[in-house]
Amino acid sequence: MNLASAVSAVTEYRIIAGDQSLDTPLIAVDLDVLQRNIAEMAALAASCGVALRPHAKTHKSPHIARMQLEAGAVGLTCAKLGEAEVLVDQGGVSDILIAYPIVGDLKIKRLLDLLDRARVVVAIDTHQAAAALSQGVSTGDRALDIYLEVNTGQDRAGARAGQEAVDLAVAISSLPGLRLAGVMTHEGHAGFSAPDEIATIAENAGQALVDTAERIRNQGIAVTHVSVGSTPASWFTPRVAGVTEMRPGTYVFNDNNAFHHGRIGPDRCAARVISTVVSRPAPDRAIVDAGSKALALDPSPSHPGHGYIVGHPGATIARLSEEHGVVTLAPNETGFDVGDRVEIIPNHICPAVNLTDELVMLRDGHVVDRWPVAARGKVR
Amino acid sequence: MNLASAVSAVTEYRIIAGDQSLDTPLIAVDLDVLQRNIAEMAALAASCGVALRPHAKTHKSPHIARMQLEAGAVGLTCAKLGEAEVLVDQGGVSDILIAYPIVGDLKIKRLLDLLDRARVVVAIDTHQAAAALSQGVSTGDRALDIYLEVNTGQDRAGARAGQEAVDLAVAISSLPGLRLAGVMTHEGHAGFSAPDEIATIAENAGQALVDTAERIRNQGIAVTHVSVGSTPASWFTPRVAGVTEMRPGTYVFNDNNAFHHGRIGPDRCAARVISTVVSRPAPDRAIVDAGSKALALDPSPSHPGHGYIVGHPGATIARLSEEHGVVTLAPNETGFDVGDRVEIIPNHICPAVNLTDELVMLRDGHVVDRWPVAARGKVR
Numbered sequence: 001m002n003l004a005s006a007v008s009a010v011t012e013y014r015i016i017a018g019d020q021s022l023d024t025p026l027i028a029v030d031l032d033v034l035q036r037n038i039a040e041m042a043a044l045a046a047s048c049g050v051a052l053r054p055h056a057k058t059h060k061s062p063h064i065a066r067m068q069l070e071a072g073a074v075g076l077t078c079a080k081l082g083e084a085e086v087l088v089d090q091g092g093v094s095d096i097l098i099a100y101p102i103v104g105d106l107k108i109k110r111l112l113d114l115l116d117r118a119r120v121v122v123a124i125d126t127h128q129a130a131a132a133l134s135q136g137v138s139t140g141d142r143a144l145d146i147y148l149e150v151n152t153g154q155d156r157a158g159a160r161a162g163q164e165a166v167d168l169a170v171a172i173s174s175l176p177g178l179r180l181a182g183v184m185t186h187e188g189h190a191g192f193s194a195p196d197e198i199a200t201i202a203e204n205a206g207q208a209l210v211d212t213a214e215r216i217r218n219q220g221i222a223v224t225h226v227s228v229g230s231t232p233a234s235w236f237t238p239r240v241a242g243v244t245e246m247r248p249g250t251y252v253f254n255d256n257n258a259f260h261h262g263r264i265g266p267d268r269c270a271a272r273v274i275s276t277v278v279s280r281p282a283p284d285r286a287i288v289d290a291g292s293k294a295l296a297l298d299p300s301p302s303h304p305g306h307g308y309i310v311g312h313p314g315a316t317i318a319r320l321s322e323e324h325g326v327v328t329l330a331p332n333e334t335g336f337d338v339g340d341r342v343e344i345i346p347n348h349i350c351p352a353v354n355l356t357d358e359l360v361m362l363r364d365g366h367v368v369d370r371w372p373v374a375a376r377g378k379v380r
Numbered sequence: 381m382n383l384a385s386a387v388s389a390v391t392e393y394r395i396i397a398g399d400q401s402l403d404t405p406l407i408a409v410d411l412d413v414l415q416r417n418i419a420e421m422a423a424l425a426a427s428c429g430v431a432l433r434p435h436a437k438t439h440k441s442p443h444i445a446r447m448q449l450e451a452g453a454v455g456l457t458c459a460k461l462g463e464a465e466v467l468v469d470q471g472g473v474s475d476i477l478i479a480y481p482i483v484g485d486l487k488i489k490r491l492l493d494l495l496d497r498a499r500v501v502v503a504i505d506t507h508q509a510a511a512a513l514s515q516g517v518s519t520g521d522r523a524l525d526i527y528l529e530v531n532t533g534q535d536r537a538g539a540r541a542g543q544e545a546v547d548l549a550v551a552i553s554s555l556p557g558l559r560l561a562g563v564m565t566h567e568g569h570a571g572f573s574a575p576d577e578i579a580t581i582a583e584n585a586g587q588a589l590v591d592t593a594e595r596i597r598n599q600g601i602a603v604t605h606v607s608v609g610s611t612p613a614s615w616f617t618p619r620v621a622g623v624t625e626m627r628p629g630t631y632v633f634n635d636n637n638a639f640h641h642g643r644i645g646p647d648r649c650a651a652r653v654i655s656t657v658v659s660r661p662a663p664d665r666a667i668v669d670a671g672s673k674a675l676a677l678d679p680s681p682s683h684p685g686h687g688y689i690v691g692h693p694g695a696t697i698a699r700l701s702e703e704h705g706v707v708t709l710a711p712n713e714t715g716f717d718v719g720d721r722v723e724i725i726p727n728h729i730c731p732a733v734n735l736t737d738e739l740v741m742l743r744d745g746h747v748v749d750r751w752p753v754a755a756r757g758k759v760r
Contacts (some may be wrong), residue, residue, distance in 0.1 A: 017658055020484070023486045080703060100658070101658045103656055103658045103719055104400070104656060105400065106403045108402065113597060125659050129717035131660070144511075156667065157704060158659075158661060159661065160661075178694070202729060259739065276483055278481045279506055279537045281505060281537055283534075292731060293734055296672070321536065322459065322730060322734075323459040323460060324536055326536055331685055339512070345607070351702060354735075355759075379670075379703065379735075379736075
């Protein structure tokens, strides 16, 4: 689906009229859209018969983590230990997966501390990291559930699906203090494929993970959880028989990448960067006050430029420097005079949220609250 | 100059050995290199006979702003009002240029407040923004110095050099409360040119600005300051006769972009992202814990990948996701076992600094202080 047809298929819904009491740039979130997105993903998980363990990297917000738990999530996922600490200590999250290897004595010490306050599962994909974790938890007289991360085609981290993963599972399962509770994959590569290929890529990834889990079980290891991730693939991978858990993240807000896959429209993009036109140096060029420090530089697999300006399919955010969004305009495009405001759906909402300290929460176009991005910048 | 020759020309200087009391990823800064960079740019400005007004966007640190002032800078530059407020209130900066249009009543109100605490100059490039500022400062019974931003080839913001800029200068100069104190340009496009073109592009930009200033003076307007910016162009533009001020930013730390222009080497890159290898999923692939949330996604004009790993010209940071740096390795590359640490010079240090809350300050490889990135995230 190309941009024009995607746009024509939905209402060009702006979540806030130019409320001049808000200074820009900022990220505003429509609470009704957020709640709808949370409820519908919970329903999708239920319809697939899998547990929902959303990835918190998108919102980094204890408030939104609680909304997800109240909607039925079994726990949360995060990338880094620092995010887990925030979610446990400020969000009351009691069951959390750190979908990232814990490497180094300082982090192992913090992990042991966190185990006093919550159930924590850690992803592992090397024997070295597993051995160090084993030593740490054993010395602390503790036990830790781990997920083996499996590479099903993304070629980022993870042991390769099949024999390599089985061999690593066997080696790890003999280490004291560790329990191989599950296997996981992140089929993020599906989201960057063409819309007509995403289903096949996602299903192949899910099947490779299920097959690997079964081969590990054949070695006498009780692999309980088979966990997949990624919002764009969420309509496909969790339906693969044998998958038990899904970990989508972006769905709470959605973004330009999501809506360009054609499944959702801008009306389901709950989070917008609200920005002001600060210069109009040429008829075909406007400058908005959202640059890479507000939108982040992530590309879109299907859309030119650095985000979608709601209601302006003829405008392209052609370049970003840190504080400047350089917008190229179709002839006679209106709405880009100095002082005008625009709503931008970022290509990738997760890094955009990581650039701001708070989310301005709206209902019916009015500010009802401000929520801190409490786990912003928690890269350690 | 290609990568191999740049590397061979300098010492592959690591600023810190694997200090395991520091958790990663983090940004470490070598104080000696920082001080040398600050002193040498001050000497360059003096040798050109121009004032130095460094751009604080690189460090966002009141500490480093003070170091620059102590080395002879006449004041600081920043992009956003929020950065100016931090530098004035926490750094004791008394003279500051906001090199960005101030648009909107909320910002004009804050600007008027800031004028009580410091001399502030504001860049303007449209009549609309100037008229609103004029009304604001006149109502507040104040006066404001402005710089007219001139586009000398970057094609971002700014009135075009020549007649367009002259016309705007004349129109603005009649507005009450504003005084056209100078003209400015950001010749940032020079830094993205080929190394053998940078001098010509920078000098042409400087000359266009000088010529425009002279034409404005011919209209009876006393343009005192002729201000240029950009670290890569700093060896060229300030030498153009008639330029009175330079505003480099990146030079305090330098980065992969700077060193790939061949003027400096990694030994002059004061700030490094210290990162740990967290996975080694294949012989030719390692995962480090610095992703786009630590390095930022800015491309380099001359180097493949997302930064330079000091001492490892055969390693390429091929892909970044938020928490993963995917490093492709030459055959038999050592130093990338799980738990090993690397020092990464980001392509662009400014957005990397904006992602962290503090800088770990080193001398002779030992931590001597931690400085807050106090103006981090001040996009408003």
